Amino acid sequence: MLEQRARAPGELIFNLALLVFSLFACWQAWRISGFASLSSAGVLPMIATFTMAISALFIVAETARARPQPERGGLQRFAAEVTPCRLVIFTLMIVGYMLALEPAGFVLSSFGFLFLAMSFLYPKGVLINFTVSAGSLAIIYFIFRHVFSVVLPRGWLF
Amino acid sequence: MEAVSYFFMAWTDPSLLAMVAVGTLAGIYVGAIPGLSVTMAASILISFTFKWPVEDALALIAGIFLGGVYGGSRSAILLNIPGAPSAVATALDGYPLAQRGEAGSAIGVTTVMSVIGGFVGILALAVAAPAISSFALMFAPRDYLLLALIGILLVGSLSGKSLAKGIFAGALGVTIGMVGMDPMTAQGRFTFGSLNLMGGIPYVAAMIGFFGVAEALYQLRTIDLTPVRQKVSSIIPDWRLVWKYLPLSLRTSAIGVVIGALPGTGGDIASLMAYDHAKRSVKSPSRPFGEGAYEGLVAPESANNAAVGGAYIPMLTLGIPGDAVTAVIIGALYIHGLKPGPLLMVETPHLFWFTVGSLTLANIFLLVFGLTGIRVFSKIVECPKGVLIPLILVLSAVGTYAIQNNPVDIYWMLGFGILGYFMKVYGFVVAPVILGVILGPLMDVSYRRAMISARGDVATFFTEFMTSPLSLALTLFFLFIVFSQTPLWQRLTGRTKVNVDA
Numbered sequence: 239m240l241e242q243r244a245r246a247p248g249e250l251i252f253n254l255a256l257l258v259f260s261l262f263a264c265w266q267a268w269r270i271s272g273f274a275s276l277s278s279a280g281v282l283p284m285i286a287t288f289t290m291a292i293s294a295l296f297i298v299a300e301t302a303r304a305r306p307q308p309e310r311g312g313l314q315r316f317a318a319e320v321t322p323c324r325l326v327i328f329t330l331m332i333v334g335y336m337l338a339l340e341p342a343g344f345v346l347s348s349f350g351f352l353f354l355a356m357s358f359l360y361p362k363g364v365l366i367n368f369t370v371s372a373g374s375l376a377i378i379y380f381i382f383r384h385v386f387s388v389v390l391p392r393g394w395l396f
Numbered sequence: 397m398e399a400v401s402y403f404f405m406a407w408t409d410p411s412l413l414a415m416v417a418v419g420t421l422a423g424i425y426v427g428a429i430p431g432l433s434v435t436m437a438a439s440i441l442i443s444f445t446f447k448w449p450v451e452d453a454l455a456l457i458a459g460i461f462l463g464g465v466y467g468g469s470r471s472a473i474l475l476n477i478p479g480a481p482s483a484v485a486t487a488l489d490g491y492p493l494a495q496r497g498e499a500g501s502a503i504g505v506t507t508v509m510s511v512i513g514g515f516v517g518i519l520a521l522a523v524a525a526p527a528i529s530s531f532a533l534m535f536a537p538r539d540y541l542l543l544a545l546i547g548i549l550l551v552g553s554l555s556g557k558s559l560a561k562g563i564f565a566g567a568l569g570v571t572i573g574m575v576g577m578d579p580m581t582a583q584g585r586f587t588f589g590s591l592n593l594m595g596g597i598p599y600v601a602a603m604i605g606f607f608g609v610a611e612a613l614y615q616l617r618t619i620d621l622t623p624v625r626q627k628v629s630s631i632i633p634d635w636r637l638v639w640k641y642l643p644l645s646l647r648t649s650a651i652g653v654v655i656g657a658l659p660g661t662g663g664d665i666a667s668l669m670a671y672d673h674a675k676r677s678v679k680s681p682s683r684p685f686g687e688g689a690y691e692g693l694v695a696p697e698s699a700n701n702a703a704v705g706g707a708y709i710p711m712l713t714l715g716i717p718g719d720a721v722t723a724v725i726i727g728a729l730y731i732h733g734l735k736p737g738p739l740l741m742v743e744t745p746h747l748f749w750f751t752v753g754s755l756t757l758a759n760i761f762l763l764v765f766g767l768t769g770i771r772v773f774s775k776i777v778e779c780p781k782g783v784l785i786p787l788i789l790v791l792s793a794v795g796t797y798a799i800q801n802n803p804v805d806i807y808w809m810l811g812f813g814i815l816g817y818f819m820k821v822y823g824f825v826v827a828p829v830i831l832g833v834i835l836g837p838l839m840d841v842s843y844r845r846a847m848i849s850a851r852g853d854v855a856t857f858f859t860e861f862m863t864s865p866l867s868l869a870l871t872l873f874f875l876f877i878v879f880s881q882t883p884l885w886q887r888l889t890g891r892t893k894v895n896v897d898a
Contacts, residue, residue, distance in 0.1 A: 360782025
């Protein structure tokens, strides 16, 4: 007999969310032009979102059949295995970086992000992290600004 | 004669020559560093090359593609971590060889076999593409619809553990590709009245989000793992082994070309199928498979590099990506104002021969770079992920911003990155999403043209799929793929499908 697959923490909720999203997308696709004609703008969106909804239904059924998680400690397991603290903090750093990119400009925001992220993920001392961040940023800036001629966001200082 | 001059264009122009060389070298390292994929590198790079002449961009990407597919084998042999999905099979026998102290010989044989595979793929591209292209001019819109469906379905079904998840990912991609103004009626679709959404979701943001950010976030889970390293001082190909395994290399290269040329399937599937072929066909391997058999190296490495040339065939002739990287290259061609498909070969034949020439040149550079620089290589591959991941994020953000100088695109990228992360964690593959984004608009236009030509009559629409021999063949192939994924088929054949995590 085949061993039953274990359900990952949060998997059922994620797949249910995909199903709900698919149904919402189906409704939105129907609103484009309804069933006005078989070659209207809304037909392929309806087919695509309907396919999403049906496959999401199968996925939810597959997940529901999988071996469930122990009843207790589900949230802790989700936090430990799917969204570990390191991931959450790093994602928040990315959000901060993206928000700072326009007002502070590419150089300042990227340096701040690289220095903080490297210090967090690869803590080898302030001096080493500072040097690696500044050095790699200088290379990126030179290559993309001067070799690739990419327009980089300019802030109030740079 | 013109074709010859276009073929050698990259060989004679110093800047193009440098582009191919830099691309190949960068591709080898990008492919070799676990956590950096060729698709990621190509998707970030195309956003930087949109201001360049198209030849420069194509030369760079050709090098990255060929180098990246090969580079994955290095870390598979030395670290037991495939640097790319196409090197999964290589690790099975490559790492045991390294443990036996034969890493140098293994890398040497791998390099030569990859180059042989690469040449077979390029030759197939040069011979088959012009013929397919002239044939493709006869394709009706319904045939394009079928090809696009086959592409999404193949990549969805072959590259994941669950068919439903593959189909969902493909359909999600198509839906993302539908956002914005309808190209035929200018009607808004999924725009929620927002002007920002009328132009659609930039597919570069989706590509970088799904392949760059999601992968970087996913790599955080294994940031503490320290791979077991193997010492290797020099790379020496044993030419007796190369000669001995040449027939196997040519056979598996042919598998690679065919699998690579199928819409939606790339080097990852090709290498696994070639490995499977070697296991079945080689009666007395040098050592048992899985314990350091050279046959287990030769087969996947020849196939995955041959698949590169194969993947270019549907991309250049039909505008259908052969795999995720060619989906990204199609995006690059669109950015440069070109429309991949049969007319590309008619209107800009020089680009085709230029691409063939660049790939050939990249294959030669692969041999040179592949057999040298092992010490530098070891240092770069061991670059800590804690340094690498923040750098990927900065490159991803700049790459996304560079396309339209619009900060909203970066938020899209992050959103797709987070969604992609959860999808990867829960066993979805993200490659079909990108295929869907690229192929969605093509499917939309093809379907509606086919329906209009059937005057809106459903019966005529479906009958047309049966009356033309080409449409009938494609329909049967499509139905076969669907049927082959059912439990009934698996029970009939008594086989389980090849799985690989992309």
